[in-house]
Amino acid sequence: MIADEATLARLMAAAQKGDKPAYNVLLSEAGMWLERYFRRRVPPHQLDDLVQDVLMALHAKRNTYDRSRPFLPWLAAIARYRWVDHLRKVYKHESDLLEDNDAYVDSDEDVIEARVSLERLFVHLPSSQAEAIELVKIEGLSIHEASQKTGQSESLVKVNIHRGLKKLSALVEKA
């Protein structure tokens, strides 16, 4: 069971004051939240690296959390930022498929999580760009395979990935 928004905000406020036990609990809870947050949008073998990357970002930028505002939208903004960065860097030909955890995530999402979810970013992309990113950057198909599957030319797949990632990075806080 992952702690609720109010508890996480309280733990973060205590951590900013140097409370180590509170910080330890916060990082563990944030780690579980991030694991669930990324599960559908990151191949399993890359999931833990990304979660750890965000936890380190949380640590480095913990002074930027404003105690008068909710915690999860702050964490989600950092998570989205690191995720888009991750998509840019990710190895282009991975064959691993995502685990099917949709039912688990959907059944447990509350209002805040739905508001800050990664799915909301994809809704704002044209379907051709979202499809190209999903196939190549998340599912790990090659450009050639994605081209065959979508009917787009290889150069169009590349252009759609480039434009889609650019748009995703512009949507990190807005969508």
Place this chain on the structure above:
Amino acid sequence: MNKYRDNLISGLTNELAPVRTFAMRDGAALVAAASVVTLAAVMLVEGLGARVFQGQAAPFFWITNGLLLLLGLASAGAAIALASPGVGSRHDAPKWAAAMLGVLPLAALISVFSRVGTGEIVFDLSALHCFVASLASALFTGGALILWLRRGAPVSLESAGWFTGIAAGALGTLIYGMSCPIDNLTHMGIWHVAPVAVAALIGRLAVPSLIRW
């Protein structure tokens, strides 16, 4: 949870130290200090126009500078806020303020093209000087905002770049404008607005790479 993450969490917990949280007022104070330094530099190099203090400036002088002030404050506020991220944050005020300022060059150009001798009217003797001096005056404010963003955690880099450029351009042009001896519609509407547009473009192109983390 795996042992690698456990080790990471233990390590981060051990090195935890209290931090001073980000406050908008600190960013605002930094921008205000940069503006004061800019004002001092302008007074030293250019001197302030006497007509400003003697109430001789044309109404259009105050309208232009008032709009520049609003745009500068709105954009600086947005850039400062972007240092602390959050899904759902929106910063629309600078867009409206920029649209309002954008009316000035349109009015100036319509006014110019309805007369003869267009080139001489648009390119007056002070035009280039005002343009360059306004951009130079934007440097301190722009530097202060970049410094602030680098200390923070901006996640909307392009927006931060635009707002930094617009804020620096608007406040720099406003401060330099206090020393400008020309206050007609054509000069103010074109040469005291163009630096803002150029600074915005420079901000969009240069700032993201400086604040990426």
